[in-house]
Amino acid sequence: MTDPDHEDGVCAEPAATWAAGAGMEWRVEWATGGLIDGAAGAVGHADWVRSAATTVVDGRAVAVTGDDEAVLVWDLATGERMGDALPARGSVWALATAVVDGRPVAVVAGPDTSAQSWDLTGHQLLAGLVGGAWTAATAVVEGRPVVLTGGSAPALQMWDPATGERFGDLVGDPLTGRVGAVVTVVTAVVDGHPKGITLHDDSTVHLWDLTERRHQGGVLPPTGGSRQRVSLTAAVVEGRLVAVTGSWDGRVQVWDMATRTEVTGRAPLTPHTGPVWAVATASVDGRPLVVTGGDDRTVRVRDLVSHRQVGSDLVFPSEVTAVTMVPDGRLVVGFGGNIAVLAPPPPLTTRSTPATGDTSARHGSQVNVNRRCAVDPDGPKRAGRPLWARPENGADTVGVMGAEETTPEPAILMQRGLTSLGEVACRYQADEIRPEDLPQIAAEALAAGLDTPTLRELAGWPRNAAPRDIRDAFEQTLDESGIELPDRDLARRHALRRLAARLIDGEIAPADLTTDHWWETEAETAAERSFVALIPQCECCIEYTLGLDQQAWAAQLRIAALALTSSPPIGPGC
Structure with a gap:
């Protein structure tokens, strides 16, 4: 596995300086993988962190995170691992927490085996549901804790996390048409009534009454394949239930589940530049907030009342695949195989970033987000700056996407849809780039300023040169540029x-x-x-x-x- 900590070049200033400097508002409390300068970070996950949740174990606030190999429990205050890993037995696609008979319980869902509930106090398996599950959530229905799981079948399963007893399945109303496979399920309470909200493989969003166990309609799918919805969360905003969806094309949208229409608010939600893999909501000081993160390695916090972004972008070294927010305002972020916990200084206040160029102060409470992540007026204009320190080995090599101070990459490569010579190497290994195309790519790279001895040689070869010779020259060019061929x-x-x-x-x-x-x-x-x-x-x-x-x-x-x-x-x- 590629080391996600060193995958991208980042700013030269130590992260500890960034987190504690004058005027800083968000601070990194801890992060795995040794990313914080001067702090010994614990070892993170062996694979991408796909899911995260929070709860309280033995009086300590904890984060529960999962990847393809294990589920880990972390002390939110110290970053220490708590106990042994829970065996995942396959990919962990979703985590949820609940309190069952006074015990903290984690529900683990994955497509390969079964959905299981675990007592986090003693790390004991309580119950499970046979068959894989893509998603899981918890709720309290008529005073009883329940688990909701869904997957390839067009139904929601309801079961008891303590015993595994099935309460039956929730299925769509035949009169309103088919309800597809369940990609994500979340829950909320509206006027004392527990509700389930689901995202399906056809990008529809559906509402369920968990007490009466019936379908209450849904939001139609978007038009256009690139607009498919890939993530979902929900919140109650000024008494109304809303769903927040993240899409493949970077859109973040808010939906009124009573009217099944989009809520635009007073300002548009700034989209991400790639798929939005992670969304979560929390009420902080009585104010509903939503956190989003995705393929562009950026995390944003937004106010769900005004729909304005709260503070500046937070930029991470790898794609963000899991986020959650503690009621005290702390952020838990999963990026690559690592976890970071960021906390604003008490008391939590909010700063509404204007949707336009207006940067004047606004009245009202404010959530202060790290200003060092804002656009640098003296440097390249970008959506944000990284929070993290440059690796000690100085591995800013040609071909690392998004790295600062690297040798220039060919502009022509970007016209081809490639962002670096490193990506050319990836496409080459995947047989997406033919050997006869490599001399032209080499010539374009040379013209744009990239220069190695073998690159100059390869750039002068004809397309009909021997494929084996072209391959050897290209791989030698990568070696001279410090780029390794991927698996x-x-x-x-x-x-x-x-x-x-x-x-x-x-x-x-x-x-x-x-x-x-x-x-x-x-x-x-x-x-x-x-x-x-x-x-x-x-x-x-x-x-x-x-x-x-x-x-x-x-x-x-x-x-x-x-x-x-x-x-x-x-x-x-x-």
């Missing part, structure tokens, strides 16, 4: 996700997937396996291999592609 299997898995995204966006037809031996990809996650299983060896054998006609196959392939692109990133890489 081929991992590169192909990243390419598989790009392929699914292109299918959703209509850039390629389903029949195009029968080329390049995609059916041979070494899939590791449930979403990858589902997608690969629908890719036949040739177009002519679709019906023979899968037992499907063309139309049915294309429909199932699109559903699998949506599930794959909606799943969290597989890990650092291309």
